[in-house]
Amino acid sequence: MLPFRFLRNLLLLSCMAATALSQTKPRARDLGVPFDGTPGMFNAITDIKGVEVGHTTLISGNGKLKVGQGPVRTGVTAILPRGKQSKDAVFGGWFTMNGNGEMTGTTWLEDSGFLDGPIMITNTHSVGVVRDAVIAWKVKQGEPDMEGYWWSLPVVAETWDGYLNDINGFHVKPEHVFHALDSAHSGPVDEGNVGGGTGMICNEFKGGIGTASRVLEAKQGGYTVGVLVQCNYGDREQLRIAGVPVGREIPEHPVWKNDTGSIIIVIATDAPLIPTQLKRVARRASLGLGRNGSYSGDGSGDIFVAFSTANAGAANPKGVRDLKMLPNDQINPIFLATVQATEEAVVNAMVAAETMTGVEDHTVIALPHDKLHEVLKKYNRLVK
Amino acid sequence: MLPFRFLRNLLLLSCMAATALSQTKPRARDLGVPFDGTPGMFNAITDIKGVEVGHTTLISGNGKLKVGQGPVRTGVTAILPRGKQSKDAVFGGWFTMNGNGEMTGTTWLEDSGFLDGPIMITNTHSVGVVRDAVIAWKVKQGEPDMEGYWWSLPVVAETWDGYLNDINGFHVKPEHVFHALDSAHSGPVDEGNVGGGTGMICNEFKGGIGTASRVLEAKQGGYTVGVLVQCNYGDREQLRIAGVPVGREIPEHPVWKNDTGSIIIVIATDAPLIPTQLKRVARRASLGLGRNGSYSGDGSGDIFVAFSTANAGAANPKGVRDLKMLPNDQINPIFLATVQATEEAVVNAMVAAETMTGVEDHTVIALPHDKLHEVLKKYNRLVK
C-alpha cells in the first residue's frame, strides 16, 4: 500500500502541475523558440526539490517623478534553497562576469563555501533595507542561539529599475521582505513584471523575472538544474534568441544606446556538488548569456550564484561531516544544463513581461510575441 | 609675502596639532611600545591630505538585554577619501584574509578599480541601514545626474558587537549615518570606544577604532600611508605587541575561548598607485596582523580596503585620462609602511579603548596600561 504521505504529495504535485498547465501566459517554448535539453515539471528553479520562490510586487502611481512618492515599479524576490522551514545552509559558489552591481554576503559564501539563508533580489537602492530585514526575519524565526553568539550575513542582490521606478524613493520596506519570504512556495514561479523584476528592462524590451530548468538523463545521474534570473541587461542590437538575430529584426521602440543594465542569475541543483564545483557552475551562466548575445557592458552587474540542495547537514558544526561529491569527470551535463537553462530563463523573462509605463511616462514595450514568431520563421528556427 | 590661505592653513594645522598634543589619552607609543617607521603629524589616517573621519557613538541603557530596547553600545564610522565636498572617486583595491564578514560595494570596486564615496563601518546587523542611508545622503547632496541614470553601490563594512550591544535591536538609524558623514573632519581621530568601534573587543580586551600612519623618506617619494582599523578580533593567548607575548602575560578577565571577532582595516595613501597596486597594499595588512599574533580565525571577517588620493579626476568619464603610477619597483616602502601602521593601529585601538559593560552586564576590560608597561620591560622592549 502506498503511504498516505506519498499520495498527498502526488496530489499536491498534480495540482501544481495543473496550475502550471492552466497558465494562460505562454512561455518561450510555447511560442516555438527552440531550446535544447529536457526541462523539469515546471521548467523552473522550483523543479529542484525544496526550493521555494516568493515575490512582493509594488506598483503604484503614474506620471511625473516625485522622489519618495513614486511612481513605484519595484519589488522583492526571495529564493529559499531549502524552503522556509529549514535552517540548514547549502553549499554554494558565486561568480561575477561584470561587477557593476551588488550581491551582499558573497565574501563569506566564497570563504566558507556555504550559503546560509535565502537569496533576495531587489532594486539597487533597496539592498540595505532588504538585507537587514532578512536578519530581522531570522530573529523572528528564533534563529539566534541561546548564548547570543549569532550573526547573519544575508545574500541580497539587485538590478537597477530607475528608468521606470522612483528608485531614490526607497519604497521597499521590511514588511515587503517578510511577505516575499513568507509567501515563498514550490511549484510554478511567476515571471515577468513581478518581485524584484517588476521594473526591469532586458535588451530594451520589458524584462524581469524568468526561470527554466533541465533534468539530466538517468545515466547522467538524473539530477535537476534550475535557473532563475532577474533580467535587466542588454542592447537590443545584440540580442540573439536561439542564435537568431532577433534584436535587429525588431528595432522598434529602443530604450537607450548603451548596455546599462544588469542580470542576477541564481542556479540551483540537487547534484551533490561541493563549493569549488558550484563556483564553476556559476561561471557557466556567462556562456548562456553569450548565446543570447550579451557582451556584459561596463554598467552591468552580471553576478551569478549557484547552490546545491544535496549534502543536507553539511553545515552542522559537530563531528566530522559525511559528504557526497559528483566527480569532476561527470560534471559536464550539469555545465551544459546551466548554459541551456540560463539561455531559456532570459527569454522566458522577456516573453512573460508586459509593456510597462513608469516614471516620467517612460514606456518599455514587451517583446512582441507575433514578431518573435515571424523572425524565428524567417531564419528557419521555429519549432513546429 | 605668504598668501593668506597658507597662513590660515598653517594656523589650522597648528591648532589641530595642538589638540592632538593636548590629548590627555596616551597612545601606544606614549606607553613606550616600540614601533618602526616615522608617523605623520597625527599618526592617523587623516595624515593623508583630504581624508576625513567622522563617528556617531551610541551608548545607552544597562543590564538585561531587551531586544529593541538595549543596552546599546554601537555606532557608525565614516571615512571620506577626499572629504565631504568631493564627488571624485579614488582608485581602490581590497582583500579578504578571512571572509566571515561583510563589506558591500566590493564587487564593483574589484572590477572598476574605483572606490566611489565614503567607507562606512558599523555593526554586523546594521550594514543595510547604513548602506541605503549613504545613498540617501548622496541624493541629498544632489549627486544624481540630470537624466537620472545614476546609481550607487556604497562600501559598508562591519564587525560584530553582540556581546556588549543589543545588535538585533537595530539601533543604528539613517540620521546616525548622516551625522557620521556630516561631522567627518581632518585632523586627530578619536580612537577606542567610538563610532562603529564602540562595542568591539580585541584580543579579549576592549577594542574599537585605532589609527596610525607612516611618512616615507623623501628619497622614497615622501608619501604618507595611513591606516584605520575597527578592531574586534583575536585570542588573548596569541596577542603579541612589538613581538612580546603580552596576551599570555596578562591572562586576567578573558572573554571567550575562540577567536570569534573580526577586523576591518582601511588603508589610505597619497602615493600614485593604480588599482592592481592597491590590492597588493590591502593584502599587506595581513602581515601587520601576523606581527600581532593573529591566526585569522574562522569566525573572523578580516577584510581590508586600500585607496589612493592621487590621480584626482581619474574617474572622469570623458576623454582619455592622464594618470601617474609609482613603479612596482618602488612600492616596497609603501608595503612596509602598511604593515607597520596596521601593527600600530591595532595596538592604538586597545590602548585607547576603555573598560565597558554592556548587555547582560558583560564586562570587557581595557588593556591595562601599567601591565603592558611591565611586560614590555620584562622582555627588554620598552622604549625609554
Add this chain to the structure above:
Amino acid sequence: MLPFRFLRNLLLLSCMAATALSQTKPRARDLGVPFDGTPGMFNAITDIKGVEVGHTTLISGNGKLKVGQGPVRTGVTAILPRGKQSKDAVFGGWFTMNGNGEMTGTTWLEDSGFLDGPIMITNTHSVGVVRDAVIAWKVKQGEPDMEGYWWSLPVVAETWDGYLNDINGFHVKPEHVFHALDSAHSGPVDEGNVGGGTGMICNEFKGGIGTASRVLEAKQGGYTVGVLVQCNYGDREQLRIAGVPVGREIPEHPVWKNDTGSIIIVIATDAPLIPTQLKRVARRASLGLGRNGSYSGDGSGDIFVAFSTANAGAANPKGVRDLKMLPNDQINPIFLATVQATEEAVVNAMVAAETMTGVEDHTVIALPHDKLHEVLKKYNRLVK
C-alpha cells in the same frame, strides 16, 4: 613632401596587404559567414601595431604511435606584444573560464599588472621546454642586467594534441622555440594546422590557430582589438556558427563523445587600458565562446590573456610613470569587439585547418566549406 620612412612603410603595408589578399585560402567571411563589426587590414591580431606572430610547425611520421619517434603533429606559436626588438613590458590581465590547462607566468601577471615578453602556445607536455627556452632566448638577447639580478617568468600556454601527436615523445625542442620567436613578424598570420595549433581539434573538426580583429569607429577612439586563438575545444553537437546550429547539421566523422579540449585566447589592443581593465577584456572572450555554443567542459583549459600596447615605458622602474587610461565608461566598444573577434577567430581556425591524419591513423576532418555554406543558407544567414 612625404618622408621616406612613411613611403617605405606604406609600401611595406601594401605589400603585406597584397599578400593577404592573394592568400588563396578562404577565411570564414569569404565563405559568407556573417560577422558584426569592422575588421582591421589583416583581420588578425597583427592589426595592432607592433604585435608579431611566429610559428614553428612540426609534422613528420605516420601510422602507429612509437613514443619518442612519432608521428609528430605539433609546434609552437609565439606572440610578441611589441615585436622582437622591444624589451618593454605591456600591461596585461588574464582570466580562466575553465582551468584544465596551463598558462605559466600568470601569478606575476596578475599581481604586477605587466606581461613581460612573448606569449607562447604549444602542446600540453611541452610547456616546460618552451618556458625555459624563452629564458635562454632572452639571455641570448642580452637581457640580464649587469649585476645579474634578473629573472624571467615566461608566459607559456598549451592545449592537448595527443589524439594526433606523439605528445609524450616531447618533440618540441629549444631550437623550435627560438625559430618561432625569431621568425615572428607583423602582417598576415598563418592559420589552421600551424605552430602550436598543428595537431588541434575544434568542435570535432580540425582546429588550430585562428585570428581576427576589429577596428572601432573614430568616435569610439578608433582603437583596434585583435584576437588569436589556439582552438582545441568543443562538442560538435553544440557548435553554432553565427548562431546557426552548424554542428548538428554536419554530424559526419565525430571524434569523441565529450568536450575534452581547450582553447587559449590572446587579445591585443592599442587602447590605453590599465591591468584591471585588461582583466575585464580577457573575461569577455567567454562570451565569444558562448556565441559559438561552448559550455566550457571539465576537460577544457579555457584560459585567456589580454594586453595593451599603449603606455609604452610604463614598466620603466625609474621615477613616477605617466599613463593614459580609457575611462571605464568608454570601454563597451572594446568589450564588444573582443566578443566579436573571438567569435570570428574560432571560426577562422576551423575554416583554415585542413583534414589531418596522425598517430594510430586517427583522422580529423576539416570543417567542409561547402556544407557550411549550405547550412548557413538553410538558416537564411548566408552573406551574399
Add this chain to the structure above:
Amino acid sequence: MLPFRFLRNLLLLSCMAATALSQTKPRARDLGVPFDGTPGMFNAITDIKGVEVGHTTLISGNGKLKVGQGPVRTGVTAILPRGKQSKDAVFGGWFTMNGNGEMTGTTWLEDSGFLDGPIMITNTHSVGVVRDAVIAWKVKQGEPDMEGYWWSLPVVAETWDGYLNDINGFHVKPEHVFHALDSAHSGPVDEGNVGGGTGMICNEFKGGIGTASRVLEAKQGGYTVGVLVQCNYGDREQLRIAGVPVGREIPEHPVWKNDTGSIIIVIATDAPLIPTQLKRVARRASLGLGRNGSYSGDGSGDIFVAFSTANAGAANPKGVRDLKMLPNDQINPIFLATVQATEEAVVNAMVAAETMTGVEDHTVIALPHDKLHEVLKKYNRLVK
C-alpha cells in the same frame, strides 16, 4: 598478538626517529627558540602519513661565473603527498601573498580542487625542465590510460638562486628530477642547503629548505599539520624570531638593500578538509611570515599550497564519491598550527643552512647560532 606488519612499522618508525634524534645538526628549538604548539615525531612535513620528500642537491665549481659552466649551487626538491607508489590525487588549495614567482599547475588546482602528483621546487629558471620531467617520470611509471586520453599539469614552484648559482646555465636536468622523485622518503627531512633550497638566501642569512609540524590535541581531532618551506625571502632589518628583533641585533654581512627573494610554502595535513578549506589554510602561511617580520616585498614570489591526505579516492572518476569534511567551526586549530609551523619552518631553514660561497665568490653567512642564543637571552625569550 601484534601483527607482523605493525611490528615492522614500529621498528621502522623507531629507526627513523633514532636517525632524527641522532642528527648532529641542531634545529631551532634545540637552540632555545620558543615556539608554541606540539610538533610531530620528526617536526617535519613527513609527520603526515604518506608524505615523502626527496632532494637532489647540485654543488660544483667555484669563483668566476661562466654561464653554462657554473659555479653551480642549486637543486630540486620533491614533495609527494601520498608517496611514490600512489597515483591518487589529493584535495588542494593555493594562495599568493606576492606573485613575483611561479607555481605551475595552479590554474587546474584552483578549478578542480585537486592536486595530482608531486609538488616540485627548484630555481626560477629550471621550472620548465622540472615540469616536463615530471610528466616523463609519470609516463615511465605507466600513468597514461589505455586510450591515451591522458595529460598532466605538474605543480612546480621556484625561488631565485642567481646570487650564488649560475642560474642561466640551466644545470638542472631531467635525471635530477627523477632522482629527487625516486629518492623521496618518509621520516626526517634534510634542511638547509639541500634540494631546491641549495642556493637560497633568507633574511640575508643563508636560507633553503626548512620544515616543522604540529599535532593537534585529541579533542581537536588529533590531526597533524606539516609545513615545508623553500626560504629565500626577506630583509635582515625586518627579521623577527619569536617576536625578537633578531635581524637588527645581527647586522653583520648583509647581502642587499631590498627584499628581493621569495618563499614557497607547502602545507600538508591529514585533517579531512575540502578544497575551499585548504585555500584558507594556504592563506594562513602569510600570518606565519608576518610573525617573522616579512612585508612580502615586490620582488618576492610568496606562493603557498596546501593539501590534505584525507579523502583517499576522492579523485576516482566513477560513481558518486563519499567524502569527510571537518566543519569550518572546528578549523581554528588547523589555522593556528599552520601559522605556528610556518613560523618555525622558516627559522629551521636558517638554522640548518650553512655559510655558502658561490658565483663570483659571493658569500652568504649562516645565521650564527651563538648570536641567536645571545639575542634571545637579551630579550628574555630563551627557552631554558
